[in-house]
Amino acid sequence: MQxxxxxETDKQLIEQYTIxxxxxxxxxxxxxxxxxxxxxxxxxPILAMKEGRFVTFFVLHEKEGVIPYSANEQxxxxxxxxxxxxxxxxxxxxxxxxxxxxxxxxxxxxxxELVLSVDMPNRAAQELYKKCxxxxxxxxxxxxxxxxxxMSYDLERNKLD
Numbered sequence: 001m002q003x004x005x006x007x008e009t010d011k012q013l014i015e016q017y018t019i020x021x022x023x024x025x026x027x028x029x030x031x032x033x034x035x036x037x038x039x040x041x042x043x044x045p046i047l048a049m050k051e052g053r054f055v056t057f058f059v060l061h062e063k064e065g066v067i068p069y070s071a072n073e074q075x076x077x078x079x080x081x082x083x084x085x086x087x088x089x090x091x092x093x094x095x096x097x098x099x100x101x102x103x104x105x106x107x108x109x110x111x112x113e114l115v116l117s118v119d120m121p122n123r124a125a126q127e128l129y130k131k132c133x134x135x136x137x138x139x140x141x142x143x144x145x146x147x148x149x150x151m152s153y154d155l156e157r158n159k160l161d
Contacts (some may be wrong), residue, residue, distance in 0.1 A: 117148040
């Protein structure tokens with residue numbers, strides 16, 4: 001699996017990506033996220049590709065995107081994380097999460113922390129994030145419908161060589 005920045009040439013892949021109403025309770029669609037990124041340079045849509053297939057999507061949001069979740073100016077927020085409905089249960093979300101630290105270190109070398117938020121009722125996602133090294137340090141913020149758990153991954157502590 002590899003991670004890549006979204007490009008306009010990926011538009012057809014985005015249109016074929018399946019996200020369900022259930023998933024949309026917890027995340028934005030890739031289409032909506034890409035539209036926001038067009039007007040906000042601090043948002044970076046990322047595609048996780050497996051053997052030429054687009055399987056997982058997320059946005060890396062720097063600067064003002066992190067502010068509600070962390071006071072660390074060197075943090076980057078992972079948002080709008082989803083896996084194509086037809087590709088769920090194959091370990092792609094976990095693999096993408098495992099690749100994010102090295103991707104961020106390569107393309108955003110000043111960043112020292114990954115931050116994400118997860119809806120309180122979304123226990124499966126919470127467990128996945130914990131397995132991938134994210135820590136719940138007790139920070140809570142209010143989301144649209146639910147309270148959100150803020151989780152972080154310290155890139156310095158988990159330094160990749």
